[in-house]
Structure formats: C-alpha cells, structure tokens
Amino acid sequence: MGHSVPHMAIQLQRSIVTASLRWLRPIARWLLKSGVTWKEFAELSRGVFVSVAAEEFGLRGRPTNVSRIALLTGMTRREVRRYRESGVETPAEDVRAEDDLNHASRVLAGWHLDAEFIDEVGRPRALEAKGEGATFEQRVRRYAGDIPVTALMKELVRSNSIERTQDGCYRALRRFYMPRAMDGQAVERAGAVIADLATTVEHNLTRDAAELPRFEGRAQNRHVDPRQLPAFRAFMEREGQAFLERCDEWLSGHESQQVDGAPVATVRMGVGVFAIQERMVGEES
Numbered sequence: 001m002g003h004s005v006p007h008m009a010i011q012l013q014r015s016i017v018t019a020s021l022r023w024l025r026p027i028a029r030w031l032l033k034s035g036v037t038w039k040e041f042a043e044l045s046r047g048v049f050v051s052v053a054a055e056e057f058g059l060r061g062r063p064t065n066v067s068r069i070a071l072l073t074g075m076t077r078r079e080v081r082r083y084r085e086s087g088v089e090t091p092a093e094d095v096r097a098e099d100d101l102n103h104a105s106r107v108l109a110g111w112h113l114d115a116e117f118i119d120e121v122g123r124p125r126a127l128e129a130k131g132e133g134a135t136f137e138q139r140v141r142r143y144a145g146d147i148p149v150t151a152l153m154k155e156l157v158r159s160n161s162i163e164r165t166q167d168g169c170y171r172a173l174r175r176f177y178m179p180r181a182m183d184g185q186a187v188e189r190a191g192a193v194i195a196d197l198a199t200t201v202e203h204n205l206t207r208d209a210a211e212l213p214r215f216e217g218r219a220q221n222r223h224v225d226p227r228q229l230p231a232f233r234a235f236m237e238r239e240g241q242a243f244l245e246r247c248d249e250w251l252s253g254h255e256s257q258q259v260d261g262a263p264v265a266t267v268r269m270g271v272g273v274f275a276i277q278e279r280m281v282g283e284e285s
Contacts, residue, residue, distance in 0.1 A: 023198075034187075035105065035178040049073045050083040103144035104152060104177035108161060110143045111172045126169040129153070136170050196272055220276050233275070240273045247271050 031041055053069045066084070070077045111117050111124045116134050119125050130137040130149070140149045153170070156162040161174045200214045207213065224232070247270065256264040 027194075030190075035176065046073075046075065046079070047083050050075070050080055054084065103147045104156060104159075104161070106143040107139050107152065108156070108172060108175055108177055111139055112175050114142075124172040126165055126171040128169050193272060193274070196270075197274075215271075218276065226280060229277070236273075236275050240275075244271070244273060 028041075050069055050073060053072045054064045057068070057072055058064045059068070064072075066077050066080050069075075069080045069084075073080070111127075117125055117127065117139065125134065127134060127136045127139065129135065132138065136153060137149050140147060140152055144152060153162075156177065157164065157170075159177065161177050162170050162172050165171055200216050203211075204213045204216060251270060256266050258264055
C-alpha cells in the first residue's frame, strides 16, 4: 500500500509523456513543412518554458525568481537569466538570425548577403552549378558543410527556393527555405486555434476543484468508409457553420454595455469546431 502513490505518480508521468508525443507529432510535421529545424524549435521552447514559469508559477502572488525558474524548468540559472534578459520568448526572426539556421536557409541567406555572390545593386547573382569561385557548389561548401550539393540543389528547386535558368545557372528566389508555401495570415490563425484548444484541455486537466470545466468533446468513429469523406466534409461545412453562426449571435447578444461611458470588465470567450480525419495508409503528407 505504501508504494501505491509513487507507482501512480510514475504511471501519470508515463501518460503525460505518451500524450505529449501524440500532440507533438502534428506540430513537428507542420514545423518541418515550414522549414523550422529542431534547433529553432528547441530554442523557442526553452524561451516559452522560462516565460510560463516566470509569469504563472510565482509563490503567494510574488514574481518567480531565477532559482525557482531553474528548478521548475531543469535549466541552469545562467540559461534562465539569458532568456529573461533577451525578452524570453524569442521571435522567429531573431532565432533565424542566429547560427541555428538549417543548412538550406544558411545557403539562401548567405547568397543574399555575401559580397562574393551578389551583384552591384545587392541582388543575389545567378550561379553556375559546380566549380571553383562563385558557384552553387561553393555556396554549399561554405554554408552547409558536408551536405551533398546535388541533394540540396534538388530540394531548393523542388521548394521553389531557387530556379534553373535557360543557360544552366541557378538563381535564388527566396531568402529563407520553406518546404511548403504557406500564407502568413493562415499560419497565425492556426497558431491561435491550437493555442485556444490547448488552453481548454490544459485547464480541464489542471483546474482546481472549485473551478468549472470548459466544454470539450469529440464525435468520432474508426470504421467509416473512406468513400464517405466528401459527404462528411459537406455535412461538417453545413452543420458546423450553422452552429458557429448561432454561437456568434448568442455572444453578440451578451456583450457588455457601457454605463454612462464608464469602462466595464470583459472577457474573451467562444467556441471552436474542427473536423477529425486520420491519415490513410499511403496518403502523401
């Protein structure tokens, strides 16, 4: 009986790790498609850990000190100080500016900045594929080390980062490598959607007994005929949109009203609807 509590704690820890692996997979897939490397993600993650520990884990309402942040995050106090002094949650532009750029982005960024590879007005020059001097091969050797030149060239062409000209040279089209073209506003919206869902799940898992849970539910079936996907999508578009419109009307009808121009307390609330579909065997990413 005396070992039941430690055993339960170990099982809970395993469940947390298993659950984390499940939600990290789609995040990793998204980041890889966006050209974000493990090093960039790790740098951002450390900053977020410090930020959350500093803002939300203070004792008795006091700010969290460096030692406690280090204890909570498993980082050294020197690392914690570095993140706090640099603004903690490092913007993506700052991370990319450091030495953690992936090999493809190193090549493209250097192509736009290195005086040997730009023309008189500062634009990246078209480069011959191989050879000595200002060639694509030398760009790769300088900025990507032992990465195979041909493999990197093919990937940059495939991702529309560079193009082959009629005379057989290669021209840079982008400054940063992104495997899949994505719309910036859509990416920002996706981040907000994921944050909202994750916040609700986190609240329900860690809330105090006195706090009410937030609604979170799913309807799913593992035995649906794949040929019914178009019908299900149409059903979701129709019923999901109608539900969201009813929610929007309710929320609009319950907005706070100012009294004599005095400010009133408000809170952001709402609901999200999303479809669930597992990847089928053989389906391309």
